Amino acid sequence: MITNHVPCEIKIDQHENTLALALAGDWVLDADTPSLEPLFAKMLKSSTVKRLVFSTQALGHWDSLLMTDLIRVIDHGNQQGIEVDTTTLPEGIQGLLNLVYAVPERLDAKRQDTQRRWLEVIGETAISAVTEASSLLTFVGETVLSVGALLRGKARFRTVDLWINIQDCGPSAVPIITLISFLIGLILAFVGALELALFGAQIYIADMVGLGMTREMGGFMAAIIMSGRTGAAFAAQLGTMQVNSEIDALKTMGFKPMEFLVLPRMLALILIMPMLCLYADLMGIIGGSLVTVGFFDVSFLEYFDRTSGAIHLKDLMVGVTKCSVFGVLIALSGCLRGMQCGRSASAVGKAATSAVVTCIVFIVIADSTMTLICNRLGI
Amino acid sequence: MSTPCLTIKNMTMVYGDFVIQRDLDFTINSGDVFIIMGGSGCGKSTLLMHLIGLQHPSKGQVFYGTESLWEADINVRQRILKRTGVLFQSGALLSSMTLAENIALPLSQHTKLSAMRIREIVSYKLALVGLAGFEDYYPAEISGGMQKRAGLARAMALDPEILYFDEPSAGLDPISAKLLDDLIRSLRDNLGSTIVMVTHELASIFAIGTNSVFLDADTKTMIAGGPPKQLLAESTDPKVVRFLTRGVMEKHHLHTTNSQEHSEL
Numbered sequence: 159m160i161t162n163h164v165p166c167e168i169k170i171d172q173h174e175n176t177l178a179l180a181l182a183g184d185w186v187l188d189a190d191t192p193s194l195e196p197l198f199a200k201m202l203k204s205s206t207v208k209r210l211v212f213s214t215q216a217l218g219h220w221d222s223l224l225m226t227d228l229i230r231v232i233d234h235g236n237q238q239g240i241e242v243d244t245t246t247l248p249e250g251i252q253g254l255l256n257l258v259y260a261v262p263e264r265l266d267a268k269r270q271d272t273q274r275r276w277l278e279v280i281g282e283t284a285i286s287a288v289t290e291a292s293s294l295l296t297f298v299g300e301t302v303l304s305v306g307a308l309l310r311g312k313a314r315f316r317t318v319d320l321w322i323n324i325q326d327c328g329p330s331a332v333p334i335i336t337l338i339s340f341l342i343g344l345i346l347a348f349v350g351a352l353e354l355a356l357f358g359a360q361i362y363i364a365d366m367v368g369l370g371m372t373r374e375m376g377g378f379m380a381a382i383i384m385s386g387r388t389g390a391a392f393a394a395q396l397g398t399m400q401v402n403s404e405i406d407a408l409k410t411m412g413f414k415p416m417e418f419l420v421l422p423r424m425l426a427l428i429l430i431m432p433m434l435c436l437y438a439d440l441m442g443i444i445g446g447s448l449v450t451v452g453f454f455d456v457s458f459l460e461y462f463d464r465t466s467g468a469i470h471l472k473d474l475m476v477g478v479t480k481c482s483v484f485g486v487l488i489a490l491s492g493c494l495r496g497m498q499c500g501r502s503a504s505a506v507g508k509a510a511t512s513a514v515v516t517c518i519v520f521i522v523i524a525d526s527t528m529t530l531i532c533n534r535l536g537i
Numbered sequence: 538m539s540t541p542c543l544t545i546k547n548m549t550m551v552y553g554d555f556v557i558q559r560d561l562d563f564t565i566n567s568g569d570v571f572i573i574m575g576g577s578g579c580g581k582s583t584l585l586m587h588l589i590g591l592q593h594p595s596k597g598q599v600f601y602g603t604e605s606l607w608e609a610d611i612n613v614r615q616r617i618l619k620r621t622g623v624l625f626q627s628g629a630l631l632s633s634m635t636l637a638e639n640i641a642l643p644l645s646q647h648t649k650l651s652a653m654r655i656r657e658i659v660s661y662k663l664a665l666v667g668l669a670g671f672e673d674y675y676p677a678e679i680s681g682g683m684q685k686r687a688g689l690a691r692a693m694a695l696d697p698e699i700l701y702f703d704e705p706s707a708g709l710d711p712i713s714a715k716l717l718d719d720l721i722r723s724l725r726d727n728l729g730s731t732i733v734m735v736t737h738e739l740a741s742i743f744a745i746g747t748n749s750v751f752l753d754a755d756t757k758t759m760i761a762g763g764p765p766k767q768l769l770a771e772s773t774d775p776k777v778v779r780f781l782t783r784g785v786m787e788k789h790h791l792h793t794t795n796s797q798e799h800s801e802l
Contacts, residue, residue: 187648187696221696226657229664253727254665257720261667502632502677 164218166191170200175208177201177240179231182216185224194230201231203238210235210242217248225254297494301424304416308425313417323426327388331434334383339371339438342379343445346370351454360454364464367446372473376439377481378525380431381488385517389492392423393513396496397506405497415497424489431485432478439477476537480528484521491516541602542567542699542731543588548597550583557583560758561597563750567698570725570732570745572765575752576780581735582626584752585703588733590618601699619647622692623701627708628684630676636663636687637672643694662690666720682713686720693724700724702734706741714738718745739783743769751777 166183177200185191201207210231217224228244228251235242244252274282307313350366396419399405405415447461495513499505531537543565550557557580565571573581586592588599590606599606601617609617630639640659644650650658663669666686676684685705692700705721706714722745725732736742742749742765749768751761753776761768761777769781 187650222658222661223654226654226661229661230657250727250729253723257667257723257727258661258664258669261664261669263664263669264671500677502675504633 165189167216168192168194168197170197172200172207175206177207177210178213179210180213180216181224182218184218185220185227187221187223189223191223191227194227197231198234201234201238201240207240210240212244212246214246214248220248220251225251225258228255229258293498294494297497298490300416301420301490304414304421307417308421313421314413315418315422319418320422320425323422324430326391327384327426328430328433331384331387332437334387335380335434335438336441338379338383339376339441340445342375343367343371343442343447344449346375346442347446347449351449355454360450360456361460361464363446363450363454363456364461365468367450368443368465368469369473371439371442371446372469372477374477374525374529376442377431377435377477377484378521380434380438380481381484381521382518384427384431384434384485385488385492385521386514388427389488389513389517390510392489392492393496393499393509394506396493397499397509400497400499401501401503401506420489420493420497423493424486427485427489428482431481431488435478435481436474439474472537476532480525483524483528487520487524488517491520540567541565541600542569543733544598544600545588546598546600548587548594548599550580550587550592551595552583556757558752558757558759559596561750561752563759563762565731565733566748567731568725568729570722570734570747572742572746572749573733573735573752574737574742574749574765574780576737576754579752579754581737581752582703585701585733585735589621589623589701590614619695620697621699621701622695622697624685624688624692624703624705626703628676628681628688630684630688630691632676635673635675636668636679636690639676639687640691640694643691647695658694662693663687665693665724666690667716682709682717685709685717689717689720693728696728697730699731699733702732702736704736704738705734706736706738711740714741715744721745737780739781742781751780 164183166181166185166189169180169182171178171180177197179197183189201210228247232242232244232255244255247255304313346367347363351360351363354360354362354366396405399419405419408415408418443465447458447465450456450461451458492513495509495516499509541564545561545563545565548561549559550561561584573584575581583592587594588606593607598608601620604613604617606614606617630636631642634642637656637659640662641655644655644658645652659672660669663671666689668683668686668690671679671683671687676687679687685708689705700721702721705717709717718741721732721734724730725745732745734741734746746765749762749765750759751768752758753760755776760774761772763771765781768777772778772781
């Protein structure tokens with residue numbers, strides 16, 4: 159960019175039916191340009207002016223700024239039926255003008271903002287909800303088919319992909335699961351202890367933390383962490399593969415993306431989630447024990463004795479089963495959003511976001527439903 | 538006409554411990570259409586990254602005029618680089634913005650122009666590259682060739698003195714490639730910009746190149762330079778000749794004596 163030196167000026171002279179427009183100064187991006195309105199006021203159909211010529215002897219540097227003004231003048235001239243003679247302009251400007259007018263504007267390319275009526279909006283929302291639901295069902299159906307293929311030993315994917323996914327979902331997630339579950343156990347213990355200590359029933363903190371972690375919180379928190387950590391990652395991976403046409407490439411090579419990409423991810427999560435759940439349970443109980451032993455005059459031995467008395471195998475089974483279901487849901491929604499991803503960078507971001515949202519909604523709904531069922535059946 | 542615009546002095550480029558090119562020494566004059574050519578993997582695009590300030594040379598200098606790009610502090614470097622525009626291989630338009638927003642981005646960030654004026658400039662730039670009326674399209678909604686031209690419009694947004702092109706005709710059909718070449722040439726002629734182009738499209742090289750440098754992957758340095766047509770006529774280096782003739786025509790008379798001649802640039 160050239161910095162501004164000489165101020166821009168225009169001078170308009172009229173000889174009979176010809177307007178002479180003299181341009182002077184440096185017409186560069188950071189310059190202040192004179193208004194073209196006085197010129198346009200003279201260039202009217204009704205006026206006697208039939209022709210416009212330029213003189214550029216005093217014109218200094220110029221760039222896009224001058225070009226846009228010239229284009230406005232020419233367009234205005236065309237509108238008002240005035241001939242604009244560009245032959246006296248410098249050669250460079252003439253060349254650029256030729257380029258600009260070489261390809262006529264595609265009028266059909268222009269977009270109109272149409273005001274949509276509220277009925278239309280409601281209708282479209284309803285339709286998109288239906289298509290959304292049907293695409294979800296299709297996806298679930300395809301997943302079931304590919305699991306069927308797996309059971310018949312016909313699913314094609316690379317075993318190494320399964321191991322890589324297990325590594326990503328399992329061991330790599332251990333630190334964050336440790337931290338969160340430990341703190342959840344700690345919090346549960348504190349929340350319960352304040353009330354229980356009033357009755358001198360501190361020892362029941364062990365029951366509360368133990369049952370709370372195993373039946374509910376351990377698996378639930380593990381699932382929430384994994385939906386943010388792994389669900390989003392699945393969506394972003396598959397979405398980027400979509401952007402790079404990698405999924406198309408797999409299809410043309412005769413692989414089914416559902417088997418090749420979705421199955422290893424889903425299997426990895428189904429295998430790993432129960433283990434993460436048990437691990438989270440243990441960490442929560444340890445967290446609870448620290449609070450109870452540290453603040454409420456209960457010994458470690460008493461605490462763990464109480465815990466082992468309170469938790470039954472079925473409690474663990476309930477927690478682990480729930481967590482396996484969450485694993486399926488996380489893999490489903492992560493992969494679904496990834497496969498639905500559009501073909502741009504922002505679409506990948508959207509896919510990851512909506513994967514996490516979908517995961518969490520599914521998890522909460524599934525958890526409530528299963529808790530209700532367990533409660534009704536007395537499990 | 539032949540004022541040096543860009544001077545590369547004794548530059549070595551590395552990737553980790555791996556030397557890509559060493560001892561690069563050449564000058565790009567104002568108004569040139571300068572071609573950086575060579576086989577695949579010889580470091581053409583890497584050289585471009587070094588010129589536009591994205592990668593630091595391990596040794597040597599890049600001078601814009603008389604200012605050294607890499608010895609200057611960050612503000613000076615920003616100012617130097619504001620005088621350049623880059624068209625990346627795939628256009629590199631920001632996919633979450635419309636074409637108009639893409640082109641308006643540098644204008645609204647680096648100038649104090651009014652929104653109205655920016656809109657006019659955007660329309661003008663799009664018209665220049667033959668995309669008038671496509672302001673409100675997203676990059677994903679237009680073809681690859683159009684994306685490339687829109688990328689060119691964005692590269693030209695600030696009226697740069699130097700325009701860099703990374704493989705402009707890659708992925709275009711011959712006719713679109715020719716139109717793009719014509720466009721580049723007429724922009725050079727009309728705007729007086731200097732063009733630096735990485736390419737291995739022979740048609741483009743001979744059609745619009747006024748000067749060039751040839752990078753070789755085996756010896757890891759430049760082995761020839763000069764106007765492409767002159768190189769074709771006079772070069773004696775078998776690699777250069779094979780490249781410029783698509784390996785069809787081997788020169789029968791190799792002058793092994795004057796091997797210094799082709800590195801005169």
